[in-house]
Amino acid sequence: MRIHSFEFNMRELGGAMGDFGTLFPLAIGYIVVCGVDPTGMLVMMGLANVTTGLFYRLPMPIEPMKVLAVVAIAEQWSPSMVFASAFAMGLVWLFMSAAGVMGIVARITPKSVIRGIQAALGIMLALKALEMMATGWLLALVSLVIVLTLRQNRYAPAAVVLILLGGAVMYFNGTPDVLSGSMFALPGVHSFALSEVWQAMLQAGFSQIPLTATNAVIATAVLIRQYWPDKPVSERKLAFNMGLMNLVVPFFGGMPMCHGSGGLAGQYYFGARTGGANIIEGMLEIGLGLFLGGSIVGLFAAFPLAIVGAMMLLVGIELTKFAKDMTWNWHLAPMVVTLLVAVWTNMAYGFLAGMLLHHVGYRLSFQRSST
Template sequence: MKIKSFEFSLRELGGAMGDFGTLFPLAIGYIYVCGLNPSGFLVMMGLANIVTGLVYRLPMPIEPMKVLAIVAIAQHWAPSMVYASGFGMGLIWILFAITGLVGRLAKWTPPSVIRGIQAALGVMLAIEAVKLLSAGWTLGLISLLIVLALRKNRYAPAAVVLMALGISVMSAKGEFHHVAAPGFSLPPLTTFTLREVWDTLVLAGFAQIPLTITNATIATAALLSSYWPDRPVTVRKLSWNQGIMNAVLPFLGGMPMCHGAGGLAGQYYFGARTGGANILEGMIEISLGLFLSASIAGLFSLFPGAIVGAMMFMVGIELMKFAREIKAGKDLIPLGTTLVISLLSNMAYGFLAGLVVHYLMLLLFRSRSV
């Protein structure tokens, strides 16, 4: 059976909305705290989604770089610093692609460590999801039931139904009165200095690299191979993609962006199977950026957190299930090490710890067999 490259259906639309749960909080922080222009933020993200969908013809999540986003929001970076950080990361990922370094790192990383990273991300998403669910357990449980009942429904996909439910709840509460009126707005031309590029790399960019290598590149490539074994995407291609979009889009208001196993799992879980999901998501984001830029932060912040939590929780479960591919035996030890250290510190340390344990065990078994 021939696999479709593009499909534009309610199921693909549902998949396109599958990773919105991880986007909402960081988008609000970038816009409200750092002062990013919402039009540039959304239109550039939309363009990145459309181009990526056309190039790969598969669902391919476009997400904020989380370490950079969290540090930028916590330290109240100026917009120019956010744009500079994206440009700096773009140069780094282009360098990784040119040298082939990211490919060598992928070859050195065993499946047990990759699955450990995915499991850790799944647990983290599930924990954050429970926090959001606690804000409204009744609505959250209803949302979970909708996900379980409609996830594979082509005519009423769960994510689409949940978005409609969220808008209905906001309307019933009269919260649209707090949202600014629609208006047309183009992305701005943005600038930054080379000093800001270096400063942001020191403040957060270098710390972002291990997470992008593990989750956004190696784990995403592995997950793509699991979902579409006949259409693999190499880590080098993902590196080029992340490099080019981050080197170009900050000049028009784009934030630092990457791929991500969590976003991909969310898209797939809620129905995305073709590049059409990316194109649909991109069209939505461009429309929001052009016509609702003054309203979007308010809309994101007022959307019911319990519904977002329900979506995130099921995506977390989806990511954790891949750990089952690692059979009982010695491979469970580096997987467990990666998982535990990632949860106790961060994924960069978990990744390094898993690698160390894996290669120490290899040396140990070889010495015993001599």
């Protein structure tokens, strides 16, 4: 079904499920370890998905901010600290947008560094996927065959078939009992101390900024231009999106959220082409939060990781393919350095290393040519 520029069909549904691999483990950690209410977290994520889908009319992934999530889970932050960290990110990215900082960074970032970021993210997704696939190699191999066979199928998209397969595995494993505690619930209203906002920034917020700038802003804007060259979204708009939603969602139980090139690649790989995918995903998340909030941890934990890993592996491989357009000259060096440093340490260090090599190399080559 098509409504104006939106499509609501099986292909868009498949694309809506394409980035679930990054949502499952971090959402479970926030709920189980940090005690975040699943109802508020899922409903806020769902509303963010619906809003961005309606506004941009494009697939626009909404994901947890990974550095903040990992630190929060590892250090067992309280729910108020989680909410404070989201508010802090809202302030940061609203400032970044208003000051035009991301536009400047995007203009001085060469394609070689962007390709290095994309390839590094693809490799990191693939490595994490292999860990998940190791929990059930046979199921993972079956899932890979399903994806490669049905990825372009409009009536039985691979992601939808895999979700149904996961549901069947859960049923035969006897896990439907997790639904026994389900009941309708609305998100609550939450608060936090201003001191927690600064504390969250010191513990993880400042480390999150460069990763978000590279992956959620610059790389996502580039990927949108590659997939939809007639519908570009500026880095400034992406920063504004993240600022606005992170200023609102923590007061109703939302976690720190961002966009992401990996999530966008996953959505596109599994069929998303319009904002309909975001609206479908958002409605699913709102429904899960309102009606299955008490069971969501059990459902996520029971879903076979091998299936999620198979989906992530192919998305990771797809991201590395963008590096094919790089020519074999000195411009390849910043891409390789960005890739190696990012995989060995983190995305922010990889970005800085690639940028340094590119601009130093450019200056040296300019000096040689002028003498």
